[in-house]
Amino acid sequence: MPKRKVTTSGEVLEKHSQAGDVWRRFKRNKLAMVGMVIAIILILIAVFANVIAPYNPAQVSTQRLAMPSAQHIMGTDNFGRDLFSRTVYGTRVSLLISLLSLVFSLIIGIVLGATAGFFGGVYENIIMRICDILMCIPGMLLAVMISSVLGIGIVNTAIAIAVSGVAPCIRMIRATVLQIRSQEFVEAARATGSRNGRIIFHEILPNVLSPLIVDSTMRIGGNILQISGLSFIGLGVQPPTCEWGSIMSAGQEFITTFWPMITFPGIMILLTVFAFNVMGDGLRDALDPRLKQ
Amino acid sequence: MTKYVVKRLLIMIPTLLGVLLIIFAINKMIPGDPAKLALGSNFTQEAYEAKRAQMGLDKNVVIQFFDYVKGVVTHFDLGTSYDTKRPVSGMILSRIGITLKLGIWSCIVTIVIGVAIGILSAVKKYSVIDYVMTTLAIIFSAAPGFWVALMSMMVFCLKLGWFPAGGMGGWRYMVLPVLCMALSPISLVVRMTRTSMLDVINQDYIRTARAKGVAERNVIFKHAFRNALIPIITVIGAQLTMVVGGSFIIESVFSIPGIGMLLLTAINTRDYPAIQGTVLVLSFFVCIINLLTDIAYAYADPRIKSQYVGGKSRGLKRKGEKQDAKA
DSSP states (O other): OEEEEEOTTEEEOOOOOOOHHHHHHHHHHHHHHHHHHHHHHHHHHHTTTTHHSSSSSTOOOTTTOOEEEEEOOOOOOOOSOBBHHHHHHHHHHHHHHHHOOOOOHHHHHHHHHHHHHHOOOOHHHHHOOOOOOHHSSSSSHHHHHHHHHHSSHHHHHHHHHHHHHHHHHHHHHHHHHHHHHHOOOOOOHHHTTHHHHIIIIIIIIIHHHHHHHHHHHHHHHHHHHHHHHHHHHTTTOOTOOHHHHHHHHHHHTTTTTTTHHHHHHHHHHHHHHHHHHHHHHHHHHHHOOTTTT | HHHHHHHHHHHHHHHHHHHHHHHHHHHSSSSSSSHHHHHHHEEEEEHHHHHHHHTTTTTTTHHHHHHHHHEEEEOOOOOOOOOOSSBHHHHHHHHHHHHHHHHHHHHHHHHHHHHHHHHHHHHHHHHHHHHHHHHHHHHHHHHHHHHHHHHHHIIIIIIIISSSSOOOSSSSHHHHHHHHHHHHHHHHHHHHHHHHHHHHHHHHHHHHHHHOOOOOHHHHIIIIHHHHHHHHHHHHHHHHHHHHHHHHHHHTTOOOSSSSHHHHHHTTTTTTHHHEEEEHHHHHHHHHHHHHHHHHHHHHHHHHHHHHHGGGHHHHHHHHHHHHOOO
């Protein structure tokens, strides 16, 4: 039973929180709910990869390129490793890199975007011009270039992807901060003597949260596309670490005779990106009811 | 309009300089000595010193940057490939034709099919065709291009034998690469066109147009589509840059000898000058796409056009505005 409050005129007011409202609106969007369920399952797979995977993903055997069977439900790869186990562990690697690079780009994005929007002036101009230039180099190519310099590996890939996607993030945060900066409550905070740091962190950033949540959700999917792309062309993460893109890259050699190495990792990427994209769409509608009635 | 285009062209110069600066900065972060990388494994101390002087590595970093810019601008000098020991610019120029052909076709396919399906979806909203198209759009916008390329290769080339599995030749070689490159951009253009058209179709002036007996075709294309155009142009511009950025993976899957392939080979041999040269050239195309997008904005939005139309042509502008008001 939700808590109820009865006013003097006899009206019954249901107590509801903002988070509750958002959740109610989000729940109505079936596609977004499907996305959320898939995302949760994927996260569980990533966390419990060692429990779910029936074999050690690095265990080689003589059964090479075996078609899917009861024993190996996705078949085995060119070294006789169980593809299902590799795909399951690939979930862990992909989500980990994606989240890591999300965190990196959020840190840079929030610090630069919020200060640029808040302080303005020459400082803002310099940062925004750098963003303009960064956005002229296609994200994937920038990631390729940085990744080729930094070398392969989980952290290096995360950095490459974070840097290549940081410019839109800075822009978005700055634009939102600009809208909020001139509102009355910020002025009130300043009038009561709050310092800049307090205004940015306590007054402005909480209001940037909802576009940031939407952007981050979408970014997880986008990052995974980039990670798999990088690994596919020989950068990013390389064997023996399992990653969807690198499994497909290895499978390309056997494309004429053996389909599972390409099909299954691709379906996993598709599902992951789909899940986070539709969830992001749903969150956008739920967090900003003005956009969609 | 000329004034606007000229202004945009001038803005491109500092942007391209910035791109050069970023590529130069990344170049400086490469671990190892470039002179040693260029020489290979066996060399004498004298040869090493000579190479350093020849590459300008003994100079100040700022001067190095200006030399680099000067080289690129005056004679398109992108350095010498570590791998083939040939100038990178020549390697790029000999392959750029194929990439351009593929890229331009992908852009055309993206715009035409994306906008057409988007309009169809919006006009027949909540019909079977709308549901099918929007579902496909959501799915394909989540699919990695290279995976779609591999899958379609398995199905259409190897199983069904409809198209050749790689290389370059007649139109049959182009179909799959172009479609794979355009698929994910198309799906985003479809979604944006649909949303934007639906927003406009509910406006009062569309009802007015219908009420006064304008043919439905004219309502859709002259009244609704023109006004829905701005967000559509934005998303098309963004997606076309994605086509450029993603083309190299598709080229590698279909073994098309364009600059994407060059980039891939360069990545595998850690041939840094070739990597940077290709990225620079592709970024240049992105700048051109951005320029065309901005010009398209000016054509679609009379408010932007009017800022730059002055003098004699003002009368024309008024006429144009009246027509827009009528619409």
